[in-house]
Amino acid sequence: MGKKRIIKETTEQVLKEKEAREARVKKKKEIKGKKLDIANIYIQSTYNNTIVTITDLKGEVVAGESAGAIGFKGPKKATPFAATKVVDSLINKIQKLNLDQVKVFVKGVGSGREAAIRALAANGLDILSIKDITPVAHNGCRPRKPRRV
Template sequence: MADAKTSARKKQRRSVPAGQLHIQATFNNTIVTFTDKKGNVLAAASAGACGFRGSKKGTAYAAQVAAEKAAEAVKSLHGTSTVDVFVKGVGLGRDAAIRAMSNLDIAVDSIKDVTGVPHGGVRPKKARRA
């Protein structure tokens, strides 16, 4: 049990001045995740986790509230001031989550759409027998 002392160390809060903001905006929910430049999660929030239920989770206001909650956490814990934004999905929360960053003095360096696009499609059904 010699290494019990080493595992009891408190995790050090690291300063991350520039990070990434990943927004997944679906019709049913919006998930906002702050990461460092490598992709390690610093803070996350969703419309459902902010208390919205049912069809209200897919609204732009719910996305704004989720973005503000995650941004407050990442600013106070890690001191993040600039982000690169990666938007995925087609929901209403795409623009609202990005606009919420300007209200909290987090500078947006770039915005990139990483929504998946199908190419080739699915295999067609086999021909009907007569």
């Protein structure tokens, strides 16, 4: 068959990638608008990505962020580390809103859901409630046939 080439990343490449990701986070525009006392935070964690959205109590979106938007690519988007970075980026975006209390709604089964909640708590937000809104099928679609290996 032949040998497979393994491309090793140098530390310079890793540092450049990290700086580019941080520059994208800083480049995002800041939120202008009303002051919020209580807000809803929706965390959608799939197998491929983590998306965090902040809305007011009426449901109007104030800000949103995802792992792909901050510069993570491929399978790195689904990691718990990416989820914490998404929450940190979103908190930086909404600092002017003086947000104190939040209600958290979690949807999905990805690996970033618990990491995102921990990051919210670590950033000093007072979490009023955590609710799981993952849709569950009541004998809905027929499952795919089992694989024969």
